[in-house]
Amino acid sequence: MEKSLKCATNQEFLTIGRIGKPHGIKGDVRVYPLTDFPDRFNNLHKAYIDGTVITIAAAHPSNDFIIMQINGFDSREKAAALTGKFLKIAKSDAAPLAEGEYYFFDIIGLDVFDENGVFLGVITDILKTGSNDVYVIEKTTGQLLIPALKKVVTNIDINNKRMDIIMPTEN
CATH class of the missing domain: 2.40.30.60 (RimM)
Structure with missing residues (x-):
């Protein structure tokens, strides 16, 4: 990437x-x-x-x-x-990527929706943390940080500028 x-x-x-x-x-x-x-x-x-x-x-x-x-x-x-x-x-x-891989410029700007179809905000940045990337989502009430993990991100649709996630729960 x-x-x-x-x-x-x-x-x-x-x-x-x-x-x-x-x-x-x-x-x-x-x-x-x-x-x-x-x-x-x-x-x-x-x-x-x-x-x-x-x-x-x-x-x-x-x-x-x-x-x-x-x-x-x-x-x-x-x-x-x-x-x-x-x-x-x-x-x-740009170099071609394998299926399921995306460039940061493809991800930034996507609209993010939760598992109920509720709009959460727009991805404005991606943080590289070492273990996994973290998506920064701008909401009207501030920021939301979501880990870029398959168990959280269920769908990425670049053509429709949409990402679907399952909100992680706190343990």
């Missing part, structure tokens, strides 16, 4: 990396992956920075980052201008 920060996605693009400082003097940059699919950089030829398409001449892993050569950035000074910017791809180019 692509890493999710609420600000990391928008309607058209999916953020896959943050550009760090230049690497060497020929215009290469360090890219810190923000994706659960770091292998995508091996065959990445087109991406976007600030909504502008770029062509990637070469990319290879190095420690915790990717060294990337971008066409048109042939000096350290030009590469330095990219420091801190986000590398994005079109959502249509």
Whole structure:
């Protein structure tokens, strides 16, 4: 799953990396992956920075980052201008997922209903806790936190922007 920060996605693009400082003097940059699919950089030829398409001449892993050569950035000074910017791809180019798996950008914005069909609110964020994700549901009276577990989430319908849950009970 692509890493999710609420600000990391928008309607058209999916953020896959943050550009760090230049690497060497020929215009290469360090890219810190923000994706659960770091292998995508091996065959990445087109991406976007600030909504502008770029062509990637070469990319290879190095420690915790990717060294990337971008066409048109042939000096350290030009590469330095990219420091801190986000590398994005079109959502249509996102890696395919197995059945029952979803990207965060698919889940955020879903309407949530309980087992009785009562509208509970809208998912506004997803928290990564280590053991399981937690959906943040905005209600008119505040927030509701729901664990992303199969015994709680009974249905996800991306096309109809709906999630059905069984409210967990306190023991």
